Amino acid sequence: MQKRQLLAIALGATAALALAGCSSGASGDDGRIRVVASTNVYGDIATTIAGDAVDVTSLMKDPAQDPHSFEASAQSQLAVSKADILIENGGGYDDFMDTLRTGAKNDAATVLNVVDISGKKPVDGELNEHVWYDVPTIGRLTDALVTALSKADPAQKATFEKNAAAFTTGLDALEKREAELKAKYAGEGVAITEPVPLYLLDAIGLDNRTPEKFSEAIESGNDVSPVVLQETLRLFTDRQVRLLAYNEQTSGAETTRVLAAAKQADIPVVPVTETLPSGKDYLSWMNANLDAVAGALAK
Known part of the structure; x- marks a missing residue:
């Protein structure tokens, strides 16, 4: 499939003001892990596995909005600047995530690129980047999330693993x-x-x-x-x-x-x-x- 060049970014001077004085890649004062996902699909999965241990921001979340017309905002870049974990689809679907991370100068965040995690490669130069409809890929993302979350908050590793096991049972049922x-x-x-x-x-x-x-x-x-x-x-x-x-x-x-x-x-x-x-x-x-x-x- 031909990759989309689908998402415009409107940041400008407002973003620079919003970012002034904020720190990058640090957990919140309450100790909760900050996760920023490009879409609410990945945000929901992160919440399911991490539970109360995370604050999740999903950038694309309006079911009535054409994803092709999404515009990242100053608030989007501010969220990315504070993230401990970033979840992006990859494959050309949400290149705005890399642009936001570069602008926010957040090199400390763990980046989970779901297309990379999937292991899927282009066929004849084309890649179907809509990997969230592929259940095995979501299983691999679940494992990657447990690893990233456990690194960010080792004390809750058992909770993450328990939640992931329950979620994986649901994925197995989908495959069945x-x-x-x-x-x-x-x-x-x-x-x-x-x-x-x-x-x-x-x-x-x-x-x-x-x-x-x-x-x-x-x-x-x-x-x-x-x-x-x-x-x-x-x-x-x-x-x-x-x-x-x-x-x-x-x-x-x-x-x-x-x-x-x-x-x-x-x-x-x-x-x-x-x-x-x-x-x-x-x-x-x-x-x-x-x-x-x-x-x-x-x-």
Whole structure:
């Protein structure tokens, strides 16, 4: 997948004033570990594992906001300047985190880059950076978080390990559900508007039949050629797919037409998001996604 250049940074002189006099990479006066995550997905996971031992700041957290239009603020850089642990997605998704850390001069913070932790490499020069939809990657992140948190607060290592074990049990249950769905539906055709949920769909063994040029154009914010758009629309009129996974946080003329085509053909639509929906934690969110996919495939 083509990497996004998706997030602008608006800091300016206000950030310099906000940073004046603050120290870098130090825990708060109450002894709690300061974690800054690029999105509330990783912020939620950090809170689940660390519990009351952390203060978590998630920079992208509005489920109604298009992540492509996110702008880091002076408050974002101030939070980064004080962080003990920084969690970034990597893979070109949230390069603003490195820019913020450089501007904050916080070299003491432990940086957890989830794409690096995943071990995933580009294929033909392209990488699907949406690794939070890959359950094994979240398992590796959990281990890395326990290590980083235990280093920051050795006295609570046992608590971190206990919380991580409970969370890992939930991850194992997700993988079991994916395997069950794969045994039943492997090879069924699906369509997407963007590569956001592909790791989850791949784990179920589903066949993404969306023209690559369509999803690449949408992800990059480019126009879709008329030929590619018509090829994509035929997936629904010819009933070549069982569902459409639709990114609710980004939309445009082409994705709106694809959504309308799916609905007109009575193809189930599975909404997906890039940040954690309100009222959900990571495990309940992924279970809801699997529920939606299973429900669509059963129709």
